[in-house]
Amino acid sequence: MLLAKVIGTVVSSQKEKSMEGKRFMLLEPVDLDGKPSGSHVVAIDAVGSGPGEIVLYASGSSARLTALTNKTPCDAVIMAIVDQWEVGGDVKYNKSEAG
Amino acid sequence: MLLAKVIGTVVSSQKEKSMEGKRFMLLEPVDLDGKPSGSHVVAIDAVGSGPGEIVLYASGSSARLTALTNKTPCDAVIMAIVDQWEVGGDVKYNKSEAG
Amino acid sequence: MLLAKVIGTVVSSQKEKSMEGKRFMLLEPVDLDGKPSGSHVVAIDAVGSGPGEIVLYASGSSARLTALTNKTPCDAVIMAIVDQWEVGGDVKYNKSEAG
């Protein structure tokens, strides 16, 4: 899984039938300091995340292993909202303290 | 999924039998401003997209999760035509306004 | 799928049993002008391609979705020989005109 920030949404009216009712979220991968890192990805949200939140997303066939994305042409899914991470014992990110 | 622009088509008369009747579209990934970003990919079109449109495509095994691509050696499928995306509340792309 | 040129072959006498009788082709990815682009890949040929031809190959689990590669440890398969591609209405490559 990778850490990313929810930065926006993508709207599509014409899509594969199984994709109807799913929310396409724009994700920006982040580094261990929470700074932008790498190219954006579009993922389906399986956990009710919102703009500005840091999430974990899974790619590939594992992105279909949620009730929402099962049997759909989805290759990236948000499967966790991140509260905190620490490196070497130091808290590097805490959601309640994030700007 | 990734954002990309449909920029052309690929023609093949000699191909795996299960690929007959499918349209191979040339895709150019785009960044959040809709500008070219990264190398082209060839995807099968499952949603009736056309040249110049911005689409979402799925890669890997998820590319086989449409009625059209099921059980075929397809690793990239266009599964949505994009109408709009927004970042931080600002509309960055709107199809009806795109040049 | 990606565009690539067949540039050679790989010979192996000691291999996984299910790989016996398959042809390993050396592929060089090409850009939209047909020029070399990126690192080589070794793929199994499912469509009778030959040296110098431009082909499409599929990667990952989709590479096993041909009669030839089914249930084998194959992660790249040539599933189409390319006749032509066009970008923005202009033919960028045509097999019969290629040098």
Place this chain on the structure above:
Amino acid sequence: MLLAKVIGTVVSSQKEKSMEGKRFMLLEPVDLDGKPSGSHVVAIDAVGSGPGEIVLYASGSSARLTALTNKTPCDAVIMAIVDQWEVGGDVKYNKSEAG
């Protein structure tokens, strides 16, 4: 599989149900000298690893092939703790001698 060092953990209270009770470990890929190399990855720990240890992790659908990660949206799993590696007969890393 890739070599990586366990450098921290990620905490998430709101996540896909099947992810409950799993530990998200922050991994930093390492080169053959054990030095940081490449971007971090978040993996589920299936072998009881801890901070500072060098591990092997598997990606993609193979990350679901442990009892812990089976049928979950997990795309990276720690499936071995590394004791030692050697290159050309020389021990390049030995856990008991590592700083």
Place this chain on the structure above:
Amino acid sequence: MLLAKVIGTVVSSQKEKSMEGKRFMLLEPVDLDGKPSGSHVVAIDAVGSGPGEIVLYASGSSARLTALTNKTPCDAVIMAIVDQWEVGGDVKYNKSEAG
């Protein structure tokens, strides 16, 4: 599949149960001249390869399509030992002549 040289081994005493008895080989990808190219990968050996040999390895779910790796969290497998490859009719590598 990709060409790589077997350069060493990785030892792990604490690992996922299904991985017991498998040999973890350190691979260094090589270019068409047999020179090092890209980052190392750890693969399970399904064909009895040894140090210094050039091999083909498969990644992703296809790495589980050998009797040895079936149903294991393995994402890279050596499935062929390379005898020779040629590019444009010229032999670029021949095992019996390799230094």
